[in-house]
Amino acid sequence: MVYAFALGVTLGLPLGCYLRETGLARKLQSAYGLFVAPPDTHSSEKYKNKSEQFYKNIKKGQVDPTQFERYVYGGSYAQRTSDEVDKIESEVNQQMKELKYEGR
Known part of the structure; x- marks a missing residue:
């Protein structure tokens, strides 16, 4: 034990x-x-097909195709980071490394 x-x-x-x-x-x-x-979810909401709703909304032009995961998983998905924020952070880190090496 x-x-x-x-x-x-x-x-x-x-x-x-x-x-x-x-x-x-x-x-x-x-x-x-x-x-x-x-357990507190209403029975009609338990098996809701969110991906089908997403594709319908794409056809209507209401949703950006890059937002699939956020749309399906809910508003709390990716609160911490997003793809765009990750790209910006990696660019900043790369620039900082270049400046660090140039400064020495």
């Missing part, structure tokens, strides 16, 4: 921290919520 606890702490704690920091924990929670609806 003690070994299982020690193993769980040494593996589970760093893995959980990594998932939370990278935003993957929120994605896993949202994906789980799609497969298993919360």
Whole structure:
């Protein structure tokens, strides 16, 4: 029992921290919520086909095609980062590295 606890702490704690920091924990929670609806959800909403609604809204011009995951997983999806923010951060980091090497 003690070994299982020690193993769980040494593996589970760093893995959980990594998932939370990278935003993957929120994605896993949202994906789980799609497969298993919360108990307080109305029965007609449990099996709602959000991807079908998304494609209908694309045809109407109401949704940008790059917003599929945010639309399907809900408004809380990708609160931490988005593709555009990641691109900007990587560009800034690259520029900082170039300036650091030029300064030395």
